[in-house]
Amino acid sequence: MIPVAGVENVRVAVLGLGRSGLSAARALRAGGAKAVCWDDNAAAREAAEAEGFACVDLMKPGAFEAVAALIVSPGIPHLYPEPNRVIAAAWAAGVPVDNDIGLFFRSLGGATWDRFDVAPRVVAVTGSNGKSTTSALIHHVLCAAGRDAQLAGNIGRGVLDIDPPGDGGVVVLELSSYQTELARALTPDVAVFTNISPDHLDRHGGMGGYFAAKRRLFAEGGPDRCVIGVDEVEGRFLANQLSEGVGDDRVIDVSVERKLTGPGWHVFARKGFLSEYRKGRQVGAIDLRAVAGLPGEHNHQNAACAYAVCRTLGLGPREIEKGFQSFGGLPHRSQLVGEKDGVRFVNDSKATNVDAAAMALKAFPRVRWICGGLEKDGGLGGLLEAAGSVVKAYVIGREAAKFAVQLHGFEVEVCGDMGTAVARAAAEAEPGEVVLLAPAAASFDQYDNFEKRGDHFREEVAKLL
Template identity: 65%
Template sequence: MIPVPGFDGARVGVLGLGRSGLAAARALAAGGAVPVCWDDGEAARAAAEAEGFEIADLGRERAWEAGLALLCVSPGIPALYPAPHKAVEQAWAHGVPVDNDVGLLFRALADEDFDSFDEPPRVVCITGSNGKSTTTALIGHILEAAGTPAQVGGNIGLGVLGFEPFHDGEVLVLELSSYQIELARTLAPDVAVFLNLSDDHLDRHGGRGGYFAAKARLFEAGAPERAVIGMDEPEGRFLADRVRGRGGEDDGVIGLSLTRKLPGEAWAVTARKGFLAETRKGKQVASVDLRELATLKGAHNHQNACAAWAACRALGLAPRAIEAALKTFPGLPHRLELVAQKDGVAFVNDSKATNADAAEKALLAWPRVRWIAGGVPKAGGIAPLVPLFDRVACAYLIGEAAEAFAKTLGDTPHVMCGDLETAVARAAADAQPGEAVLLSPACASFDQFKSFEHRGDAFRALARRAAGLSDLQEDPA
């Protein structure tokens, strides 16, 4: 873990005791602080108490009587919208600063003595509405394949304070959600990546503007040495304009695009018709054919590849090393994950597609699908996907969103299935050679599952059963 400095002997509140919260409590204790922990869930409190942590309801005045130096809030807990948690209100009332584990990581980095290091660690942070996890994992894979030590975490994998102690020359690769960025008091990435923006988490941020502002903090408060920015949306172009002029080579920006050349960019990475191209000062310096990369299928993954390429180039890696690593990337679970094949039918786990924009990417990746959708609906539902309904042989609807999705689907064939097991069985029975049975829910999972991972694992097991594969068998394809 990364010990958090600066709180020796001080009591520090830790609100939320999931993966990141428990890691924060351990890291604070390792740095000499006395964590005072709370979670609204009894099981989480019991787990923290079993580790010896003090438990106190931080939403009550009594917990603050002995004084707290800081309140560390886990990302899933609202600090402002739609309403601040009672513990956050208490911190404000007592004049106690509120931070999170990301802020504490950068505090630890700033406090570390790197004089004995030949090359101090560098930090790459990735944000955006869709593609963060794939891009983060891909950067980590490229670095490791090129012989550069790397640790990957944040919104994916390890909580950031669960990293191993810093090593000479390594790179920390952090996926950061808007929840994590908005509250961090310190942000100081060497390279920051902004992929895209679509409507998501709007209640948490008070609307689209607040959502974008949360992500933009990574570039404005963090002032990265190099900003990798998707230019296909106005928010990205706005952000690039804000970053430019801070000095440094090429105005500090590497532009990304899937739709057009970026002739005005001093440094750009684009992907058009399946070919990635890197240009600097108007001259092409590298090109890669992405079309045969099975784990980076679809235009959205081509953007992820561009972003990872740009970030690794900003870190000094050579084009040949990056290209070789792209070809060996294993892909991520739950994101266009091919879990089984039978009689020309592909079974694809895209459980991480929790909004319409993410589901759009999956529908574009397969020409004809048996689409399993539904769960806890997001704002706007699946209305943005109407132009893609001609790709849907039939939709199999589950969860709370089923009735609303059925109305939007209209004349597009659809079946009310209720649960995932029924949907997979019906879709597998109906599917024809050349089609994909695609779980891409465009919804959160919490009506029937603990997480999108839980939902994806359930789909994988059901799909493999439908394809006649045991848990121990390899897919014959």
């Protein structure tokens, strides 16, 4: 655990008692604070009370008297589409609002680090797509190379649940826009921007607000080195803002769309080959085509970002390649869950938006595509450009028919539920084809989260196998 610094004998309120909220309450208590907690869910309050935390309705008059700060869980909106009532009450009372990420960065380190030969470092990864795989891949490569590394944030453990890092240790954090938009402290040593595409627009008041939430990690954090995906205009804008001029190798540009050369530090992947260029010369390369855990162009972008981070942390190309080869991939992200009679079944339930689903479709030559769910803003137009590999789509979700009418250029069948979709796709699939779950939509119309949706796909496939 990372005890929160600077809160001894201070009263701090915690709103939201999921994983990050309870973790923050524990770390606050470990730092000497009195944590008062609230969650609208009675079961969550009971769990907190079982650990000895006082639960106080923060909407009651006087609830914020003598409260030094309000710590908010990431799923609770603080600005758009409208502020949560408790957050608005904290504003009115003049109480600073923060989250567990802010507590982590302000509490990490201290006088004990003076005894280290090599100070620990923090790598923070954000972006629309691929940040989970990129974070896990960085962590895996570091561990495979014998480095002390921990994985936390939006993946793995809560940021305050990790062990204090030791000499030369690396903490790898996956950070969502929900986490970066509110944290009052953001000071990673290395920051990564994978890519950006429309997502969570209601939460951020549009694309500009969404990008602004991501940009805070770089603009306010002042990292020593930045790895920036430059295949979107926002990435190119960000890289330009962070660079002090031509040849500034504190910014590493990453692309899967074009070769990057010239002054500076560049990593790009094209046609399955990753290349590293510095000062106009190639200094490293990896053949990604045979890396089973990283199929497709989208995973090659993840690999390029992870490669750049590991290089800046002192690993050599061959060490990184060895780590790539042993990486098994993440559940629900281009995860091979079975094969029968030459047909592969791949679970990419995490492809909850159009861009992520498009990348998944591009990774395979002939696809029986299971899609549908709670549609996000923007429609499916951009996805159809990447659907040339689709043999047939099998649509699920409560509004499957509405989703299906937007699909054209291939055969479409409205199935409604996962069991029907998997059975129909498997029955019609031919050797060499892939039955792919890549929903291009949120899961909340039928499932609690994308993990439950992916697990259901795996269960249905297991019945067939």
